Amino acid sequence: MRYICRMQLPSKLIEDAVDQMASLPGIGKRTALRLVLSLLKKDSKDVRRFAESFIKLKEDICECSICHNLSDSPTCSICSNPSRDESLVCVVEDIRDIMAIEATHQFRGRYHVLGGIISPIDGIGPADLHITSLIDRLKSGEIKEILLALSTTMEGETTAFYLYRKIADFDLKVTSIARGIGHGDELQYADELTLGKSIVNRVPYENSLNRS
């Protein structure tokens, strides 16, 4: 694969398209070229539809004014749904987390998207996240519980603790998603930290019976 470093593309047009494709995360020049050549095999109409979907998305997408979820309208479909519980708000890093949680059909509250996670290495501090708007939502007094659903990484834990301290003055319950051995996981392959903590924080057996 060594030749890729000095890959000479036969045309400036291909070079531009490959550079653009390779600007996406995780797409190298070689993959970009494969994708661009496959695009060239499509009809002009399909290529136009492909390209225009991104322009349209960028132009017309909104951020929900309440929770920062992405949406076609100023308020997202979850925040504008009256059957969702206003008093319970789940804090997530990213809209992909909302999709993952929605797919479980186990959560009937609302969300708050931070838009990232505290990560000094990447230069992301609390001011870069949607924390002020979360505090503003709390000030309305309607929220009774905040569920912190952040990754169990160092950055996730740091962000959760920062939020926990930040919202300590409000009269509300702060919960975290349960940590432990995943359903379908084998004990012998679990990491020590997770297994150790899941023993220390053991739960009544009855709890696992009424899980769906």
Add this chain to the structure above:
Amino acid sequence: MRYICRMQLPSKLIEDAVDQMASLPGIGKRTALRLVLSLLKKDSKDVRRFAESFIKLKEDICECSICHNLSDSPTCSICSNPSRDESLVCVVEDIRDIMAIEATHQFRGRYHVLGGIISPIDGIGPADLHITSLIDRLKSGEIKEILLALSTTMEGETTAFYLYRKIADFDLKVTSIARGIGHGDELQYADELTLGKSIVNRVPYENSLNRS
């Protein structure tokens, strides 16, 4: 990853963009979503430049009228280069093969891109490839050698043999790129067929000395 099958996207616009991205080969819905979200983080101007590079490519790219290489102009930079040897033509499957060969700086002839390979399983027969135009080039009488540089797969060998029979009536030398153990490969990991053939088709030791 199970939730992806019933992934509910928060917006029709995102759904369209993800579907378009996932129409590229090897890009699943999950990767497509990651790429689309990363596009959303770019400026409007950059998204427009991203999208328009593909429309421009599709509209303005030409196929070289001689060798079927992709090009900005009706004749590609290789066919229109007078210092390239007109009498030697290398037959390849795809323009990526041209790039790989050009990167070696070892070939000074011209090319002929078949645009595919005979593959009955994919419904690709000789009529789908640029074989007629190759025969037309041979009729001019300027070509003295055809170098078959096709993959060493079943389909590649079939295509090479088909071409060999097809051009047998012309007065020219038909060659194939050398097969054998690659430079830097360890013998013990070579497959039996390649190793066996490289013993049967052994070459004078001197040949390997003047390799650059």
